[in-house]
Amino acid sequence: SREKRLRPRTESASVELVSGTYLWTIKALRGERALHSRLPRQLTIEVDQDPPALTLTSPRPGATISEAYVVVAGQTEPGSRVLVDGTSVSVREDGRFRRRHPILRGLVNIVVLVVDDLGNARATSRTVLRH
16 A cells, blocks of 8 residues: 655656556545545556467477468467467457468468557467478
C-alpha cells in the first residue's frame, strides 16, 4: 500500500507498475481531511506485460518431409494473433490454430509469432527438412 498525494491542480502522476492487478482509491482531501461531499472512487487497473503462451504441436523438431507444405499447429491464449512466417493464421475460440504452410526444398526455418491484444509477443521456430 503506497500512498501518493498530488498537489492541487496537478493533473497527472507517473507510476511504473509490473504485471498484476491494482486497486486505487481516489478521494478529495482538504489538508488531511477527506471532503465528505466527494465519495472516494475506486479504480482497478490490470497490467499485463507477459507474452501469451505458445505451444507448437506440429511440425515436430527436426522433421523431414517430402510434401510441398508442412502443417503448423499449436495452441495459444484465446484472442491472440498468430503469424507463421509473417502470414496471419486464424485462431479458434479455444486458442488452437492450424495452417498448411508451403515450404521450399532444403532446410527451412519456420517462425511462429503470437501477439496478444496488448502487444505482448512470443516467438518460436522449428527447422524442417524438405527433400
